[in-house]
Amino acid sequence: MKGLALRVAHLFPKLMNIYGDRGNILCLQRRCQARGIAFEVDGLELGDPLKAKDYDLVFVGGAQDREQRLVAEDLVKVKAKPLREAVKRNVAVLAVCGGYQLMGRFYRTAEGEELPGSKVLDLHTIHPGAQAQRFIGNIVVEWNGTTVVGFENHGGRTFLGDGIQPLGRVVAGFGNNGEDGGEGAVYRNVFGTYLHGSLLPKNPKFADHVIETALRRRHKDFRLSEIDDAVEDAAHAAAVRQATRRSIIR
Amino acid sequence: MLNSSSSLVAPGCSYNISVIQRTAAVAAAKATAAVSRRFRLGGGTALPGLVAERIDPDVIQELSAQLNLGSVIITGTNGKTTTARLLRSIVKEAGLKPVANRAGSNMMRGIAAALVDAASWSGDIASAERRLGIFEVDEATLPLVANAVRPRAVLFTNLFRDQLDRYGEVETVAAVWRAAVSELLAEATVVLNVDDPSVAALASAAEGRVVKYGMEDTSSGAAKLEHAADARWCTACGSELGYAAVMYGHLGHWRCPKCGNARPEPDVFCGLFQTGANGSHVTLKLPGGLVEASLPLTGLYNAYNALAAAAAAAALGLGRAAVQRGLNSATAGFGRQERMFVGGRDVQIMLAKNPAGLNQVLRTITANGSEADLLVLLNDNIADGRDVSWIWDVDFELLEGKTHSVTVSGVRAWDMALRLKYAGIDGGGATTHVEPEPAQALKRALSATPEGSTLYVIPTYTAMLEVRDLLARWAGRGAFWEAE
Structure with missing residues (x-):
């Protein structure tokens, strides 16, 4: 594919880089380059404007509490509007963990404070208080006829609005809220999820789905070619085994 | 600090009771340690302490106060x-x-x-x-x-x-x-x-x-x-x-x-x-x-x-x-650059539990200039941390072109293999071998290490306990894996 490029906006790489989010960017890069697709990534920090038309994919990862607070403010003031515009124009978004929570309408902290979100997705997140169980562990989600596997670690419970679907169904683990069996969210070309691990490297099918979705906006019917995923598939299968074995014991 | 045991006792008799309690706690804990050592139930590092604390919640305070x-x-x-x-x-x-x-x-x-x-x-x-x-x-x-x-x-x-x-x-x-x-x-x-x-x-x-x-x-x-x-x-x-x-x-x-x-x-x-x-x-x-x-x-x-x-x-x-x-006069501690000699190979255990520590280990190993033989073991037990995503924050890219052989093992061996593939050390290829079972992996890594060279073993905490035990048993023996 001559001249093809995936242009990625990485939101807050310095502030939101916990839980191996770097692996997601490395994965996008590697899987593009393996197909001869150029990979361009711009890190956008606090105050940097988001020119959404310049990008095929917006990625935002997870953060510690202090950073998440800084990011939430900037997201609402500086980046939310162009981000919502971009979503309308079918730009793809991948939001993981803290980034996923920030895509919603609001996040209510353990102390009851309500932090506004970017309102990209019709969902909200509530932290039920410092004493509530934190959702920590390996997680397997049924997605698109296959599985997505990773690790979740969140206190907040996320509830989806009516016009929005979960990314998948929880096979082992907690997911959005530990109640309704849903994990993550999909709306237009936006993917939100609690899974890290890192998420993309050992979920090559999902990674390719995100890349294809991002590129199809400008290249209709675009399909990625097959590449050697032997190690990826083995890592995926081993992680699924580990997650389901543990959940039986629990 | 208030403890229910001593605060409920009338002031006049608290001293005697706390001494009796402490004596009982120490004696019970010492007996536990002796039994634990006798029947090889582990090094007796935690259980005696647990017993002592259960009998006398103030045991640490009372004993440490005696340290002049x-x-x-x-x-x-x-x-x-x-x-x-x-x-x-x-x-x-x-x-x-x-x-x-x-x-x-x-x-x-x-x-x-x-x-x-x-x-x-x-x-x-x-x-x-x-x-x-x-x-x-x-x-x-x-x-x-x-x-x-x-x-x-x-x-x-x-x-x-x-x-x-x-x-x-x-x-x-x-x-x-x-x-x-x-x-x-x-x-x-x-x-x-x-x-x-x-x-x-x-x-x-x-x-x-x-x-x-x-x-x-x-x-x-x-x-x-x-x-x-x-x-x-x-x-x-x-x-x-x-x-x-x-x-x-x-x-x-x-x-x-x-x-x-x-x-x-x-x-x-x-x-x-x-x-x-x-x-x-x-x-x-x-x-x-x-x-x-x-x-x-x-x-x-x-x-x-x-x-x-x-x-x-x-x-x-x-x-x-x-x-x-x-x-x-200091010597290396438990799994911290601890050296053993097995089958003509010098084995060095370099415990690494988090990105900062593992980066330091990788820098130390690659500083020697020679191509290294490595065994990397990744477990996800509670003492290791259940979440293995931290390996994506480690700069394994430091190893590119600087390894002679790489073996990966542990419960999450395949996660590590994938991380190394991304670092340009090809998983499943000529140089990286995946063997989740630690004893097999150690044999494999030893045989891949040339005689007289150093095998660097990089384990997470629980993997270190496993592999150290194996090495201690094999230390001083010849290259026995070749006969098997």
Whole structure:
């Protein structure tokens, strides 16, 4: 594919880089380059404007509490509007963990404070208080006829609005809220999820789905070619085994 | 600190009852330790302590109060065990008798077990006049232990992201430490690594004396901040810190460009650091003058450990001669650059539990220049951290083109294989071999290592226990795997 490029906006790489989010960017890069697709990534920090038309994919990862607070403010003031515009124009978004929570309408902290979100997705997140169980562990989600596997670690419970679907169904683990069996969210070309691990490297099918979705906006019917995923598939299968074995014991 | 057991007793008879309780606790714990050793139920490091605490919740307070020279606590993400070991060596050279907990057994029960071990059956610490407690303490357990032993000095090594599923976030740990420092006795000394901004910030919470240490020789530092850098934000105003020199992780010579908050001048520092294949050499500046010492340990992180131990010794008023002799005569600890000789191969265990630590291990191994033989073991048990995503924050790219053979093992061997594939060390290819079962993996890694060469074994904590056990059994034997 001559001249093809995936242009990625990485939101807050310095502030939101916990839980191996770097692996997601490395994965996008590697899987593009393996197909001869150029990979361009711009890190956008606090105050940097988001020119959404310049990008095929917006990625935002997870953060510690202090950073998440800084990011939430900037997201609402500086980046939310162009981000919502971009979503309308079918730009793809991948939001993981803290980034996923920030895509919603609001996040209510353990102390009851309500932090506004970017309102990209019709969902909200509530932290039920410092004493509530934190959702920590390996997680397997049924997605698109296959599985997505990773690790979740969140206190907040996320509830989806009516016009929005979960990314998948929880096979082992907690997911959005530990109640309704849903994990993550999909709306237009936006993917939100609690899974890290890192998420993309050992979920090559999902990674390719995100890349294809991002590129199809400008290249209709675009399909990625097959590449050697032997190690990826083995890592995926081993992680699924580990997650389901543990959940039986629990 | 109030404990239900003693506070419910009438003041007049509390003394006697607490003595009876303590005696019973110590005796029961000692019996447990003896049984545990007799039937080889483990090293007897935790269970006796648990028994003692169950019978007498104040056992740590009561026994540690008998240590005439008081206690030192060492805490931090990385370097606790080695720093405590080096300090123990210095303290012995100074003619004192340290009471110390075993490596890794660094919660309340581990401290209780160490004290019980030092006590007689009647609950008295033997030769108490020369006894100094040296306790390495888990980051989150620090407030409890500090409250019980009322230490003379507390040393903080560093604060890195580590097992986020267990400890919570770095900021949470920093807040716990701050509160613990402000609760210390006014006469307690706080010993701080000022190269770590969040450790340096603890000085403002301290009521008593502060001893600051840091690296002045920046020649072994990293070119830039690593991916795993955490505390790169100013603790005073939140702006991004600037670095005149990065040592490793977020350690270095930092300054806030906005508010001027900057690394304080250290009282104790390392002015010269040189590392080789088998050891390293440090020149330390202590309050009274210089100390030059040779360590059997390599890598910048161990220079920090030596510096930390020297700073603690200075805080305790120990002489420079003891520091020098103590560092010179130190040996590698449990899984920390511990060496064994198996089948004509030199095997070195380099425990690594988090991104900052593993980056340091990789830098130390690749500094030798020769192509390394590696066995990397990744487990995800509770003591390792259940979340393995931290391996994506490690700069395995440092290894590219610098390995002779790579074997990966452990419960999450395939996650590690994938990470190495991304680092340009091809998983499943000619050089990387995946073998989840540790004994098989160790045999494979040994046979891939040329005779006379070094096999570097890089395990997470529980994998270290497994592989160390195997190596201890095989040490001194020939290349037995070739016959099988």
